[in-house]
Amino acid sequence: MSAISQKLANKKKQGLYRTRRVLSSPQQPMVCVDDVDYLAFCSNDYLGLANHPRVVAAFKRAADLYGVGSGASHLVLGHSKVHHQLEEALAEKVGRDRALLFSSGYMANVGVINALVGAGDTVFEDKLNHASLLDGGLISKAKFQRYLHNDTESLHRKLIDGEGKVAESNTLVVTDSVFSMDGDVAPLTDLSAICRQQDAMLMVDDAHGFGVMGEKGAGALNANGLTQDDVPVLMATLGKALGTAGAFVAGSDELIEYLIQEARTYIYTTALPPAVAAATLESLQILVDESWRQDKLQQLIKRFRLGAQSLGLNLMASSTAIQPVLVGGPDKALAMSQKLQDQGLLVTAIRPPTVPKGTARLRVTLSANHSEENIDQLLDGFSCL
Numbered sequence: 001m002s003a004i005s006q007k008l009a010n011k012k013k014q015g016l017y018r019t020r021r022v023l024s025s026p027q028q029p030m031v032c033v034d035d036v037d038y039l040a041f042c043s044n045d046y047l048g049l050a051n052h053p054r055v056v057a058a059f060k061r062a063a064d065l066y067g068v069g070s071g072a073s074h075l076v077l078g079h080s081k082v083h084h085q086l087e088e089a090l091a092e093k094v095g096r097d098r099a100l101l102f103s104s105g106y107m108a109n110v111g112v113i114n115a116l117v118g119a120g121d122t123v124f125e126d127k128l129n130h131a132s133l134l135d136g137g138l139i140s141k142a143k144f145q146r147y148l149h150n151d152t153e154s155l156h157r158k159l160i161d162g163e164g165k166v167a168e169s170n171t172l173v174v175t176d177s178v179f180s181m182d183g184d185v186a187p188l189t190d191l192s193a194i195c196r197q198q199d200a201m202l203m204v205d206d207a208h209g210f211g212v213m214g215e216k217g218a219g220a221l222n223a224n225g226l227t228q229d230d231v232p233v234l235m236a237t238l239g240k241a242l243g244t245a246g247a248f249v250a251g252s253d254e255l256i257e258y259l260i261q262e263a264r265t266y267i268y269t270t271a272l273p274p275a276v277a278a279a280t281l282e283s284l285q286i287l288v289d290e291s292w293r294q295d296k297l298q299q300l301i302k303r304f305r306l307g308a309q310s311l312g313l314n315l316m317a318s319s320t321a322i323q324p325v326l327v328g329g330p331d332k333a334l335a336m337s338q339k340l341q342d343q344g345l346l347v348t349a350i351r352p353p354t355v356p357k358g359t360a361r362l363r364v365t366l367s368a369n370h371s372e373e374n375i376d377q378l379l380d381g382f383s384c385l
């Protein structure tokens, strides 16, 4: 057997084989998969903006104006007026000097980390950081160290061990704000204080906080009162709560200028379609106009947690829209996901290597477009397992 078919066979044997569902509806609570309708709890569309009529209309208007493809990278001729407006609006939203658009969050993280550190530098990452952050650190040629999850003591020890480092070498500390597979929140204020004290630069990935946390969705740093001085590098994505696509990095004027010169995943890729930027501008306005969406999401989270606790489900310490139910083994997680699907409910089973061994889980994610009745339907589904 060839090496590839051997590896595929092993994946199947271990219950780790991945397959895709083919969707034929917009992203929304009721989705159509292979001609069957399901009530879904799997998307990161936390505010229900991915198919919001105003966002769709803004996209269409911009497509009439700009066409579809941007046709070039930002530095060549792909940087349209609407991209520029979006960068300004994002910077204002998160209270930073400037923001820079990237075509995806994965690319933003790889590009930013690699622009900021390289051989001779050190990067410290939370053990449970998103794969894009870990990959960015691993390929940077900087010394790469993981600290224990949300453990500021562990980080502090490692930073002190690295003291007496060569002058002019950079130290970067990187964390998710909300952890994507657990839903818990990093101790951002403490991390910021430690980084200041140890002269390290702090980068926070707010993919799951931007849009849902803070004043009118300004994000997790805003929710904790952390300014650009406290957290110099802020990254967030647009494909989650904002319902569109892409990502941005925000910080000082100097940081952004530097990234324009140095971030290879910014320089060597085609700019997002301008219509995506226009749709995102509309999403930003909806964060303000329909701030009930953030409140409703919080109510649904509470309702789900209360119900799940009374069913004795193994919830994690999460107060966010990510509400994983811990199961343990990958086969059991898959079987439970399948049983829910048989009842018309879609919940993704998350297995290693995405999460540590023995912690396979059903990752429930909630959206402001779910109704209270939808939550009760999900709880009923769990009670039948």
Ligand SMILES: *Cc1c(COP(=O)(O)O)cnc(C)c1O
Residues within 6 Å of the ligand: 103, 104, 105, 106, 107, 109, 130, 132, 176, 180, 205, 207, 208, 237, 238, 239, 246, 247
């Ligand atoms: C989704 C996600 C990313 C990647 O963003 P994309 O735009 O989907 O590439 C990065 N970081 C975190 C924490 C994420 O959840």
